[in-house]
Amino acid sequence: MSLPGEVVEWFSTAEHWRGDFGVPHRLAEHALMSLAATVTAMVMGLPLGVWLGHRGRGGAVAINLTNVGRAVPSLAILALVQQAIGLSGWPGFGARPAFVALVALAVPPLVTNAYVGLRGVDRDVVEAAQGMGMTGPELLRRVELPIALPLIMAGIRTSAVQVVATATLAAVTAWGGLGRFIVDGFGQQDNAQIVAGALLVGLLALVTESILARVQRIMVSQGLRAGQPRVEEALTVG
Amino acid sequence: MRWDWVRDHGDDIFAATRQHVELTLLAVAIGLLVAFPLGLAARRWRRTEGPILGLAGALFTIPSLALFALLVPFTGLSRTTAEIGLVGYTLLILVRNVVAGLDGVPDEVREAAHGMGYRPLDQLLRVELPLALPVIVAGIRIATVTTIGLVTVTGLIGQGGLGALIIEGINRDFRTPLVVGSVCSVALAVAADVALAGAARLCAPWSRR
Numbered sequence: 001m002s003l004p005g006e007v008v009e010w011f012s013t014a015e016h017w018r019g020d021f022g023v024p025h026r027l028a029e030h031a032l033m034s035l036a037a038t039v040t041a042m043v044m045g046l047p048l049g050v051w052l053g054h055r056g057r058g059g060a061v062a063i064n065l066t067n068v069g070r071a072v073p074s075l076a077i078l079a080l081v082q083q084a085i086g087l088s089g090w091p092g093f094g095a096r097p098a099f100v101a102l103v104a105l106a107v108p109p110l111v112t113n114a115y116v117g118l119r120g121v122d123r124d125v126v127e128a129a130q131g132m133g134m135t136g137p138e139l140l141r142r143v144e145l146p147i148a149l150p151l152i153m154a155g156i157r158t159s160a161v162q163v164v165a166t167a168t169l170a171a172v173t174a175w176g177g178l179g180r181f182i183v184d185g186f187g188q189q190d191n192a193q194i195v196a197g198a199l200l201v202g203l204l205a206l207v208t209e210s211i212l213a214r215v216q217r218i219m220v221s222q223g224l225r226a227g228q229p230r231v232e233e234a235l236t237v238g
Numbered sequence: 239m240r241w242d243w244v245r246d247h248g249d250d251i252f253a254a255t256r257q258h259v260e261l262t263l264l265a266v267a268i269g270l271l272v273a274f275p276l277g278l279a280a281r282r283w284r285r286t287e288g289p290i291l292g293l294a295g296a297l298f299t300i301p302s303l304a305l306f307a308l309l310v311p312f313t314g315l316s317r318t319t320a321e322i323g324l325v326g327y328t329l330l331i332l333v334r335n336v337v338a339g340l341d342g343v344p345d346e347v348r349e350a351a352h353g354m355g356y357r358p359l360d361q362l363l364r365v366e367l368p369l370a371l372p373v374i375v376a377g378i379r380i381a382t383v384t385t386i387g388l389v390t391v392t393g394l395i396g397q398g399g400l401g402a403l404i405i406e407g408i409n410r411d412f413r414t415p416l417v418v419g420s421v422c423s424v425a426l427a428v429a430a431d432v433a434l435a436g437a438a439r440l441c442a443p444w445s446r447r
Contacts, residue, residue: 003311070383071427073390075401076420079408083416165301172394173408182307186394191311198307202300209299 006192037102045110053118062115069108094175113155117148269328277336335377339370
């Protein structure tokens, strides 16, 4: 049988949709893990980046964080965290190290983009707001954050997509998720399973990206939609 | 850390590093060859810019393991599979920076060159490209560092490199090759970044501030 036929057959096999090794369970694992890691990283990274950007401090650190993060291979982080804390007998073998590694990878683009976004706010606008009598918190909430939002959202998109991608690699270090289909497919030389897993992962990443792009479009002020910065975004890939 | 393992496997570590460098160089070089005309096309015909960047962006969004996995049934566990994926990931970064670099050339400069009688190709090669170089090199740096990280994943499709050491460490639950592979990969990325920054300063002294 041809490969597309085999893949269709793989997807239409009832067994692949049932139980702890089925598509729904793996998809839920992958999505929940990614969501938890991204939200945790946002809680850690966004306030830091916003604060640094608002105060205009620590620029070198904030900007280079992403460069450093990019230089460290995600596979290496997964494996090293697994080695460091994975064997301490916690429940849910593999899940905790995967979570820690994903959060570590997701934080840098969030900090960098929030920092760059806030620093990028036109000084004249800030001075005008101060001249109108805005205090620090007001300035942050009503001027700086709305203007920085496109870049902050770009950071969230970058991080979320990278987390979905890296969660796939976590299958190599003994966690579940959709990567299991790919890694097990390699092991069993089962092309249909490999392609099915890859399609599911690719689809999840594209859906994640397009949902966040839509959220961004809704949240960002109309007046800011033109002239979005293109090169300053902290691009990473997992 | 088992230093005796490191001592005994010096040749393997060196070979893995060399493979890693080769895979990266090839990917970035091919990526540039593909991205440059795409960037020029996106600028020449502005209507193509959206689709070109959109397609490169979608490719960039696909997780690396999934992209390699999709290619394996067609091109096998081969270097071709690895390179197609790696080149694909460089495109978004490189095309964006080629476009942004050329967009950054001031109109006055363009007009002056035109007035001096530069023909389009000459103007591109001798006026616009040198001025766009710093931004393009910034893209090459990001693409190179990203590729070095991704090459560790190609270890999973049997392409050697430092990823093979990391995977050996994972599979044997043996920390030494894991740490060696990771540290060498990071060192390689930092070295490449510094080297490219230095090269850019040498090639484009006018960009020094």
